[in-house]
Amino acid sequence: MSKPTTGDFTKTAGWLDWYTSPSTPKFRLPAGAVDAHCHVFGPGAEFPYAPERKYTPCDASKHELYALRDHLGFARNVIVQATCHGADNRAMVDACLSSGGKARGVATVKRSVTDEELQALHAAGVRGVRFNFVKRLVDFTPKDELLEIAERIARLGWHVVIYFEAVDLPELWDFFTALPTTVVVDHMGRPDVSKPIDGPEFELFLKFMREHPNVWSKVSCPERLSVTGPKALGGEQAAYQDVVPFARRVVEEFPDRVLWGTDWPHPNLKDHMPDDGLLVDFIPHIAPTPELQQKLLVDNPMRLYWPEETQGA
Numbered sequence: 001m002s003k004p005t006t007g008d009f010t011k012t013a014g015w016l017d018w019y020t021s022p023s024t025p026k027f028r029l030p031a032g033a034v035d036a037h038c039h040v041f042g043p044g045a046e047f048p049y050a051p052e053r054k055y056t057p058c059d060a061s062k063h064e065l066y067a068l069r070d071h072l073g074f075a076r077n078v079i080v081q082a083t084c085h086g087a088d089n090r091a092m093v094d095a096c097l098s099s100g101g102k103a104r105g106v107a108t109v110k111r112s113v114t115d116e117e118l119q120a121l122h123a124a125g126v127r128g129v130r131f132n133f134v135k136r137l138v139d140f141t142p143k144d145e146l147l148e149i150a151e152r153i154a155r156l157g158w159h160v161v162i163y164f165e166a167v168d169l170p171e172l173w174d175f176f177t178a179l180p181t182t183v184v185v186d187h188m189g190r191p192d193v194s195k196p197i198d199g200p201e202f203e204l205f206l207k208f209m210r211e212h213p214n215v216w217s218k219v220s221c222p223e224r225l226s227v228t229g230p231k232a233l234g235g236e237q238a239a240y241q242d243v244v245p246f247a248r249r250v251v252e253e254f255p256d257r258v259l260w261g262t263d264w265p266h267p268n269l270k271d272h273m274p275d276d277g278l279l280v281d282f283i284p285h286i287a288p289t290p291e292l293q294q295k296l297l298v299d300n301p302m303r304l305y306w307p308e309e310t311q312g313a
């Protein structure tokens with residue numbers, strides 16, 4: 001892969017660029033595997049970053065994303081709108097449109113979005129909206145506004161992706177459980193993996209999934225959640241061991257409601273940039289059998305994002 005560019009924008013201080021020479025994974029992904037959480041950034045010269053953004057990344061174009069897809073052995077991508085683009089979905093939509101049907105998208109929309117705009121997003125491959133509650137990433141949006149958006153997109157058969165930190169789940173519980181769609185949680189609701197897996201915080205997350213069959217989880221981002229590592233660098237085959245019990249618990253208890261994604265290009269990491277090939281090698285630690293891997297990487301994302309290809313299958 002080529003080196004990341006920045007265009008006329010100045011990257012946030014301390015920004016870590018994506019890893020330019022990912023290893024070839026030792027784990028062979030099942031045929032048709034979907035990278036169900038990744039982003040594109042710009043390029044800023046073509047798709048400028050939003051004025052209200054909280055960070056300015058290096059560029060991470062669709063070309064680089066699709067080169068990584070092919071290198072790692074994925075067949076498809078789900079591209080999630082990143083907050084550095086605000087509610088301007090053009091970079092994500094452009095990537096979906098030029099994927100030959102191999103990428104679907106999750107957008108950010110405002111209450112003012114028109115039905116025609118929603119239809120155009122649908123035609124481009126968008127199948128969900130993302131509500132972000134991570135305070136360092138976005139300004140607050142009133143919940144009645146989000147609920148109104150959720151009701152409108154429900155009519156299109158879309159779902160809602162939610163991103164929040166574990167400590168905020170109690171306060172957000174009533175809002176999340178009132179959503180009228182499938183609800184997909186990013187990165188297991190960001191558990192603090194230094195706390196016990198059977199402690200009240202992670203138990204609340206499991207209860208959230210147990211009591212609400214419309215709630216799914218991405219078991220992604222060990223590199224964000226890990227405290228003790230080891231890091232997915234230097235050929236490490238057993239990276240982020242402190243995250244494994246949490247992710248494996250979710251995969252084993254809810255095998256039909258889990259998704260996995262690289263999170264490339266890994267915005268806002270502070271400590272290190274993982275080798276994406278070694279991140280793929282993390283998967284069998286959390287989904288140890290071929291049956292679980294097939295559901296996590298193929299069957300579940302296909303059912304959610306390409307249902308027309310799975311119906312009757």
Ligand SMILES: O=C(O)/C=C(\CC(=O)C(=O)O)C(=O)O
Nearest residue numbers: 081082083084137263267268
């Ligand atoms: O890539 C992720 O999922 C996580 C992010 C960035 C993000 O969500 C965004 O910019 O939209 C984070 O924790 O900084």
